[in-house]
Amino acid sequence: MNLFTKFFTSTKSEQCKKTNIIAPISGDIIDIESVPDEVFSKKIIGDGIAINPIGKRIVAPITGTIGKIFNTMHAFSIISKNKIEIFVHFGIDTILLRGKGFKKIAQENQEINVGETIIEYDLRFLKKHAKSILTPVVISNINEIKKIKKNSGEVKAGKTIIMEIIK
Numbered sequence: 001m002n003l004f005t006k007f008f009t010s011t012k013s014e015q016c017k018k019t020n021i022i023a024p025i026s027g028d029i030i031d032i033e034s035v036p037d038e039v040f041s042k043k044i045i046g047d048g049i050a051i052n053p054i055g056k057r058i059v060a061p062i063t064g065t066i067g068k069i070f071n072t073m074h075a076f077s078i079i080s081k082n083k084i085e086i087f088v089h090f091g092i093d094t095i096l097l098r099g100k101g102f103k104k105i106a107q108e109n110q111e112i113n114v115g116e117t118i119i120e121y122d123l124r125f126l127k128k129h130a131k132s133i134l135t136p137v138v139i140s141n142i143n144e145i146k147k148i149k150k151n152s153g154e155v156k157a158g159k160t161i162i163m164e165i166i167k
Contacts, residue, residue: 016146017082021062021163022114023155024088025135026055029162032136037092040136046087048138049150049162053090057105058119059158060112061086061137067109070095073102073119077140078112084165085141090121092132101125115158137162 030050035041040050060066060078067077067085074094077087090102106118126133139145147166155162 016166019062019080019082019084019165019167020161021084021086021137021139021165022059023051023157023160023162024058024061024118024137025051025053025090026155026157027051027053027135028154029150029152030134032138035092035134035136036132037136040089040138043138043142046138046140046142047148048086048136050134050136051155051162053123053133053135055157056120056123057117057157058088058090058121058135059115059117060106061088061114061162063113065109065111066106066118069104069106069108069118072097072099073104074099076118078118082167083141083144084139084167087138087140088135089138090119090133090135091126091130092134094126094130097126097129101129139163139165 062080064080069076075089103120149164
């Protein structure tokens with residue numbers, strides 16, 4: 001190994017780890033700043049994107065462990081193996097529906113793979129009864145993230161990359 005090799009190589013601990021976040025719900029990506037709730041639009045609980053949903057299920061956006069699934073089943077958290085914390089929140093003021101329109105499929109503390117169903121929902125009911133169906137997907141431990149690349153366009157649950165994270 002020569003002198004220059006030391007400058008142009010790095011150890012694994014120095015390398016940044018990239019993690020792809022996959023769409024937890026099908027639909028169209030919307031800027032997080034457009035969500036009609038300041039907790040999300042002002043990035044108070046983290047940064048990310050929102051999705052204007054279609055379909056009937058919310059899936060795991062990463063392989064990891066489900067943290068919390070709210071009793072009202074409108075939101076959940078999941079933590080990847082490299083400690084990226086994601087919070088998925090279906091709609092705005094959906095907590096007021098007390099679980100109506102949602103069916104929990106997965107359990108808290110369950111190990112889960114990308115694309116596996118966590119919650120099923122009744123889109124027709126939720127469009128009629130929720131303030132908004134825009135679904136924020138945020139990185140809640142954003143202070144530990146070096147870089148976030150947000151994608152745009154139409155997405156398919158369990159298939160399309162919505163964000164690329166460097167930790």
